[in-house]
Structure formats: structure tokens, C-alpha cells
Amino acid sequence: MSEILERYGASLMNAFGPPKLALVRGEGAHVWDDQGREYVDLLGGIAVNTLGHGHPAVVEALGTQVRTLGHVSNFFTSPQQVELAERLVALMTPADVEARVFFSNSGAEANEAALKLTRLTGRSHVVAMQDAFHGRTMGSLALTSKAAYREPFEPLPGDVTWVPFGDAEALAAAVTDATAAVVIEPLQGEAGVNEASSAYLAAARETTERHGALLWFDEVQSGMGRTGHWLASHASGVVPDLVTLAKGLGGGMPIGATIGLGRAATLFQPGNHGTTFGGNPLSCAVALAVLDTLERDGLLARAAQVGERLRSALAQDPRVTEVRGQGVLVGLTLAQEKAPAVVAAAQDAGWIINATGPDRVRLAPPLVLTDADVEAFVAAWPGLLDAAGVEPAAGTAP
Numbered sequence: 001m002s003e004i005l006e007r008y009g010a011s012l013m014n015a016f017g018p019p020k021l022a023l024v025r026g027e028g029a030h031v032w033d034d035q036g037r038e039y040v041d042l043l044g045g046i047a048v049n050t051l052g053h054g055h056p057a058v059v060e061a062l063g064t065q066v067r068t069l070g071h072v073s074n075f076f077t078s079p080q081q082v083e084l085a086e087r088l089v090a091l092m093t094p095a096d097v098e099a100r101v102f103f104s105n106s107g108a109e110a111n112e113a114a115l116k117l118t119r120l121t122g123r124s125h126v127v128a129m130q131d132a133f134h135g136r137t138m139g140s141l142a143l144t145s146k147a148a149y150r151e152p153f154e155p156l157p158g159d160v161t162w163v164p165f166g167d168a169e170a171l172a173a174a175v176t177d178a179t180a181a182v183v184i185e186p187l188q189g190e191a192g193v194n195e196a197s198s199a200y201l202a203a204a205r206e207t208t209e210r211h212g213a214l215l216w217f218d219e220v221q222s223g224m225g226r227t228g229h230w231l232a233s234h235a236s237g238v239v240p241d242l243v244t245l246a247k248g249l250g251g252g253m254p255i256g257a258t259i260g261l262g263r264a265a266t267l268f269q270p271g272n273h274g275t276t277f278g279g280n281p282l283s284c285a286v287a288l289a290v291l292d293t294l295e296r297d298g299l300l301a302r303a304a305q306v307g308e309r310l311r312s313a314l315a316q317d318p319r320v321t322e323v324r325g326q327g328v329l330v331g332l333t334l335a336q337e338k339a340p341a342v343v344a345a346a347q348d349a350g351w352i353i354n355a356t357g358p359d360r361v362r363l364a365p366p367l368v369l370t371d372a373d374v375e376a377f378v379a380a381w382p383g384l385l386d387a388a389g390v391e392p393a394a395g396t397a398p
């Protein structure tokens, strides 16, 4: 038994339940625990470790920047902060639309900033999706529909309507001239990897435009190249008014970004919002190294290719009833509600994967996952389902 895991409960709040492992080292898509066991990390710190662990570009950027200038507060700026904002605007927004960035430290904070910004339209009503996940601060939680997350903390900031994800008619019925914004994850992560169709995103654009409401895409999990595009919504061609980013942006450094397009670019005025750490030279330098590496090594195309291979190969097993997602955000539905048992069997066999629900497994590996690791996991998959006792759905040919 791990001594670290034994000490955990006496010093850390029990907010997450007992940790599954105590990890001590990582290299590429591989990590090691304090017992010396090796794992292939197919969760990537929940879609964060875009470049895996210990990537030379991240190590170099971090070391150089921390020796040069680490933190300055937002009384000041730095070349890294300005360059990162320019690069995000260039990569994520159309050239003919004005856009501006606000930096923070996490997904919840990126969404918190966006939510505050929507209030500056003079409206307060927000329409969000059932099963959406936007974070755990009071504001981001206010947009999250799941009762178990919300109820202990109510009252939360109000005036939120939830509609079924993907139902354009329900959305059109919920949005009024008093609606400040509609918030959508174009590819829902925590809900188990659910895709919004391009037609749905286009309908959301049309509905919000008709009522003068902002369209806000939460791409905290789906953004930064994971889907094979810089944003999952790029595949649809729909241009939103707000985009929030975090997870993969810093490749492991905590950083969030709220991008405002068009009129949303200029709603924040001095005094409206703030952060001490947000956008400091250290996190921005690392995010720039992540962007450079993704571009230089063609990792968006690689994400699309690896995702294709994983989805088609893992779906060969008749005990997988559905595969979802884009690129290396992969959702697998099992014939029975045994996803947690599959995750446990995988960990025993040296694979880190995750269950988003009783019958849904999620993979969000680093974009640098090697073919050897992909093929080894594909080969191991049927045995993991065996070990967890998953059986083919009734009526399926063996």
C-alpha cells in the first residue's frame, strides 16, 4: 500500500474521495506511481496534458521564463501575455472580426469572467444546456444543471434556463429579448462526450442573433486542437461571440482564457473584473510553447488520425454499443453499466482511462500518444472488458 495515499486523508479535504494512485513521474504519455508501476495515461490529466509529460518545449519555456520573469500582476504586462493573446485571436477567430482576450487560471474562472461579461449587456437571463458542465465556482456552477452539484450551494446566481442539448426548437423557445447569452459546449466532455451537430450550432447562432443575445462556446475541454481543429466548433463554421478555453491551453500550467468577439470584445471596462495571477508571463510562455509545438509537429492532424483509429478499432468489440467524439476526445458506450469496473481493470493492467457515467468510458490522451501505445491499448481492450465482466448486449451476435 502506498504511504502517500495513507497520509492523504489526514491532510487533504475529502473533496474528491480517495485518489486512485500517487503519481511521481511522467514522460510522454507514460506516468509512474510511487510503487514504481508504469501506466499509459489515456486521460491526460483530463484533457490537459496536450503534449504529455515533461515535453522538452514545455520544460524549456518554463525554465527560461521563470529565470527571466515569472509574475508581474496585471498592473503590468509582458511580451508573452500580448503575444499569446495575439496568437489565440489569430488561430481561434476569423480575421474580419475584432476579438480580445481576458486571461485567468482555470476553466471555471474563464467561464466566470464570461458570465460577468454577459451581464454588461444589461441583461441577465442565460440559457444553458441540460447535462452541461461549466465548472464549480458559484457563477460557473449556476450554469450547470446537475442537481447534485448545485443543490448544496443554492441560492446561486439565478435567471438560468436549461434546455435539452441539441434541440434547436427548445432553444428557440427559451431565448427571448431579455436573454444575455446562450452557453453551449460544442462537444460536451463531462457529460460523456456528446457532439452538437453543425446544424444545431448554426441554429443557435441564428436564434441568438435574432434576439440580440451573445452566443458563448465553452471549449475548455474540446478546444486547443484536441478534436483536430483549434476549436471543436470550427468544424461547423459557426462564429460565436464568446469562447472560453483552459485545460489544454497550458499543457499542464494553470491558465484560462475568455475570448470576446465583436461587441463582446469590448464589454469589459477598467474595474469590471480582475485577477492577480491571470496571464502572467510564466503561464503565457508555456501556452505559447504548447501552441508552437502543436503547429510545428502537425499535432492537430495527428489528433484526428489517432482519434479515428481508436474509435474504429475499439468499436470492433460488440460490447461497445456506441462511439462518440472527435479527435482524441473519445466516448465509448458499453452494453452494460460497468464503466467503473472497466476503468479499474484498465488501471490494474497499466492504463489510465476514465468513466463519465455508469456505461460511458472517456479517453482524452495527450496528442503525442505514439502508435505503439495506441495499438497496445487496442489489443488490450477486449481483455479489459472481459476482466470487468462486460457482456454483449442481448440480441447481439457473439
Ligand SMILES: *Cc1c(COP(=O)(O)O)cnc(C)c1O
Pocket: 106, 107, 108, 109, 111, 133, 134, 135, 136, 185, 189, 190, 218, 219, 220, 221, 222, 246, 247
Ligand atoms: C473542466 C471544464 C470546466 C472547468 O474547468 P476547471 O479548470 O476545472 O475549473 C469548464 N467547462 C468545461 C467544458 C470543462 O470541461
